[in-house]
């Protein structure tokens with residue numbers, strides 16, 4: 001039996017990247033899972049704290065994320081839906097795992113390196129604004145490994161931007177086994193399950209991925225956007241002045257990103273979408289993308305609005321999820337404590 005685990009940060013309404021890069025795939029895995037397979041989906045509040053958060057907004061975003069998971073089709077009878085911060089075992093395991101991985105290894109992670117680049121003074125490379133480099137940003141992937149390993153997860157479905165984090169989780173699991181459980185190999189190494197859909201890029205700067213934290217709100221489409229908002233954002237998306245439509249992510253990142261989005265909505269390949277629009281212009285492509293995105297989001301948006309008014313129900317789902325998650329994670333931690341001599 002498989003244990004499938006994934007997480008999402010409650011840092012605002014998910015965008016198309018989260019939707020096609022993760023959520024849609026989770027629902028598909030849920031539908032295909034065998035009766036023995038366990039599925040867990042976590043709203044990772046502690047990870048969100050690595051960037052400054054307004055406490056009231058974070059509280060609302062945590063609850064919204066539960067509503068969204070339900071709205072897209074995660075079924076609490078089939079999957080464990082819970083808040084990371086309801087399960088203390090994650091932080092305890094994170095400490096133990098952190099003692100098995102070097103600082104240098106964490107400093108080589110691309111997310112850390114990009115934070116470091118932001119903190120570097122543009123004029124003087126040797127000057128670093130240390131105040132924005134909190135310890136949590138560095139140890140973020142260790143907590144992520146703890147999320148995964150607390151359930152002895154075997155499969156982690158994520159978008160391709162998370163690949164490095166999953167590789168680290170595998171290395172940490174291996175380090176634990178070598179240190180404490182040579183014969184038994186306590187943790188199996190979790191497998192990365194990359195989403196079939198390609199990475200969705202920013203609509204205004206296709207050199208970056210679509211992201212919740214990007215400054216320009218026009219760079220993303222959120223799951224709750226209205227038809228009118230979708231229309232303006234797709235219309236304003238950066239493309240190019242080359243005639244005709246082709247799928248060429250290197251030379252035509254903006255155009256190709258629209259094709260990726262269209263493909264994710266219709267289930268075709270981006271190349272097949274390009275072929276349909278070969279002799280047409282960006283206006284026609286944008287109209288089709290707008291229509292496809294609106295069709296994909298209409299139902300989850302409606303369901304989200306309905307569920308958002310059901311705060312007691314949402315709290316109940318999270319509480320039930322926490323009970324199930326704690327039971328599993330606590331069992332792992334009891335064994336981890338024994339193996340490490342902390343029992």
Ligand code: TYM
Nearest residue numbers: 006007008009017018021022144147158159199200209210
């Ligand atoms: P987060 O919250 O940034 O993103 C959630 C999921 O959405 C995917 N994703 C994208 N996919 C395609 N295109 C994009 N532009 C795009 N942006 C985001 C991500 O790959 C992810 O699957 N560190 C994780 C959360 C986490 C986690 C875990 C995941 C914490 N613990 C344990 C798996 C297992 C993160 O920040 O995801």
